[in-house]
Amino acid sequence: xxxxxxxxxxxxxxxxxxxxxxxxxxxxxxxxxxxxxxxxxxxxxxxxxxxxxxxxxxxxxxxxxxxxxxxxxxxxxxxxxxxxxxxxxxxxxxxxxxxxxxxxxxxxxxxxxxxxxxxxxxxxxxxxxxxxxxxxxxxxxxxxxxxxxxxxxxxxxxxxxxxxxxxxxxxxxxxxxxxxxxxxxxxxxxxxxxxxxxxxxxxxxxxxxxxxxxxxxxxxxxxxxxxxxxxxxxxxxxxxxxxxxxxxxxxxxxxxxxxxxxxxxxxxxxxxxxxxxxxxxxxxxxxxxxxxxxxxxxxxxxxxxxxxxxxxxxxxxxxxxxxxxxxxxxxxxxxxxxxx
Ligand SMILES: [Fe+2]
Ligand SMILES: [Fe+2]
Numbered sequence: 001x002x003x004x005x006x007x008x009x010x011x012x013x014x015x016x017x018x019x020x021x022x023x024x025x026x027x028x029x030x031x032x033x034x035x036x037x038x039x040x041x042x043x044x045x046x047x048x049x050x051x052x053x054x055x056x057x058x059x060x061x062x063x064x065x066x067x068x069x070x071x072x073x074x075x076x077x078x079x080x081x082x083x084x085x086x087x088x089x090x091x092x093x094x095x096x097x098x099x100x101x102x103x104x105x106x107x108x109x110x111x112x113x114x115x116x117x118x119x120x121x122x123x124x125x126x127x128x129x130x131x132x133x134x135x136x137x138x139x140x141x142x143x144x145x146x147x148x149x150x151x152x153x154x155x156x157x158x159x160x161x162x163x164x165x166x167x168x169x170x171x172x173x174x175x176x177x178x179x180x181x182x183x184x185x186x187x188x189x190x191x192x193x194x195x196x197x198x199x200x201x202x203x204x205x206x207x208x209x210x211x212x213x214x215x216x217x218x219x220x221x222x223x224x225x226x227x228x229x230x231x232x233x234x235x236x237x238x239x240x241x242x243x244x245x246x247x248x249x250x251x252x253x254x255x256x257x258x259x260x261x262x263x264x265x266x267x268x269x270x271x272x273x274x275x276x277x278x279x280x281x282x283x284x285x286x287x288x289x290x291x292x293x294x295x296x297x298x299x300x301x302x303x304x305x306x307x308x309x310x311x312x313x314x315x316x317x318x319x320x321x322x323x324x325x326x327x328x329x330x331x332x333x334x335x336x337x338x339x340x
Pocket of ligand 1: 154
């Protein structure tokens with residue numbers, strides 16, 4: 001799951017994306033023209049194609065941040081696998097958390113086609129230089145949080161990721177098709193778990209409402225800063241990486257979620273949330289952007305815990321990676337001997 005449509009560099013890549021052609025001579029200009037023509041015709045750019053450096057860098061940053069978000073996103077819910085209230089819920093949650101690992105794998109693979117290595121990307125994550133979605137730095141306090149993450153966080157991820165299925169970079173777009181199908185299951189399992197809780201005791205209903213209160217605003221912030229504060233979005237749109245603006249996606253999410261909240265029987269914690277007949281959309285209150293930037297910049301409540309868990313898992317898994325490589329080498333040697 002992922003949705004953080006903002007364009008800020010990771011700690012080690014202070015490259016501002018400019019509205020540039022990238023062409024420095026006639027030959028490069030011809031390549032640039034061919035690239036522009038393909039983008040204008042809504043065609044796909046593939047790994048072997050020429051592309052401007054800034055396009056490549058933007059994609060590496062976005063896809064790697066997306067991949068990091070998928071695997072860090074396993075952690076808040078992974079905490080609940082051993083405490084799920086029934087075998088059925090445990091099996092569903094295990095499948096969901098495993099899906100997120102798969103999403104990370106597709107995305108690291110897609111980023112590798114742009115010439116970056118998995119080791120480089122993971123090193124940036126483990127040393128705290130890479131960004132990942134701010135939402136995963138919050139704790140999951142009760143079982144209702146698991147349901148609300150499915151309903152709202154994965155729901156927001158779907159809003160953001162469906163337009164990415166039409167992204168101009170082929171490997172990213174194709175990865176998103178499968179990811180979106182799985183996100184849809186994540187959203188529905190969360191909503192269904194909450195529907196069941198809402199038929200339970202008052203304590204269970206209160207638990208759901210409390211989780212909604214804690215996650216609602218954080219989910220709205222996940223769509224990234226307002227369009228007016230996202231100067232690089234225009235370039236992302238021009239390149240066909242970004243198809244819908246942050247504010248438009250956020251509005252779609254609010255409009256889709258309000259009726260779902262009504263069916264569920266919970267209140268969304270915003271006194272300014274109301275239908276605007278003229279705009280034919282819901283109005284909503286102001287988002288706390290200071291809190292958003294604090295979490296993005298590594299000062300969220302669980303930033304340190306999340307990174308420590310990732311680094312520990314990486315170190316403890318070293319023997320598995322070494323064993324797999326040793327096995328692959330043995331197989332290769334065997335094949336070579338047989339072929340000789
Ligand atoms: Fe998900
Ligand atoms: Fe995911």
